[in-house]
Amino acid sequence: MPQPHEILFKTLADPTRRAIFERLCRDGDQTVAALTARAGVSQPAVSKHLGVLKQAGLVRDRHEGRNTHYSAELGALAPLIDWTNQMAGFWQSRFDNLEDLLKRMD
């Protein structure tokens, strides 16, 4: 399985798709029709984006009669947070090493 942040970056890179996810975070549970009304693209396009978001684990779907409700899965963002923390960690390590070096030079 590829590294978990890989799919997240790819999925969230598209503005339309990210807007859909943001809306689900803001306002919670939404039907496809409700999301389509505000997405600025066609219903099939929205369905496709939701499929990609679901594949990335960023949303869940719940079927209720002929409506499908989607909701954000906030925990799925964890690998993204981990990745940024890791980058910051690398940075800090190198800084610490430099500090040590300078200390040893005294």
Next chain:
Amino acid sequence: MPQPHEILFKTLADPTRRAIFERLCRDGDQTVAALTARAGVSQPAVSKHLGVLKQAGLVRDRHEGRNTHYSAELGALAPLIDWTNQMAGFWQSRFDNLEDLLKRMD
């Protein structure tokens, strides 16, 4: 100007480009030649990626004779962190509102 996280998501979505950035975070200052040696793609491809990273503010370049050194600009990740925090905030707000509602129903 577009929202600052927009360009970051787009820039970091490409695996090759992200690997270059990661390497700069891990190991600090690198020449284009050094980065090319490990990138698995041609030197022009690396230069193009570095151009995109620079445009996004994620790297800085420093010229030294005929070599060009690049280094990571860690602060540029801030809008990404802000965005994830904002998503978490929306989530929390909705939870709080639900809590309030339940409390008022007592």
Next chain:
DNA sequence: GCAATCGATAACTCGTTGGCTATTGATAAA
């Protein structure tokens, strides 16, 4: 039962983008 709505899928188009090779400008080395 029949018409209407919801949402997913199919099939296609088109712009974007990541890759390449070739080349150029600039600096260092011989």
Next chain:
DNA sequence: TTTATCAATAGCCAACGAGTTATCGATTGC
């Protein structure tokens, strides 16, 4: 001064991806 190296640019191509319209299966309402 001539040759070699470094990095950026130009020009091209193939693949991918986001959008469209058309359609279909499923559910609900008349």
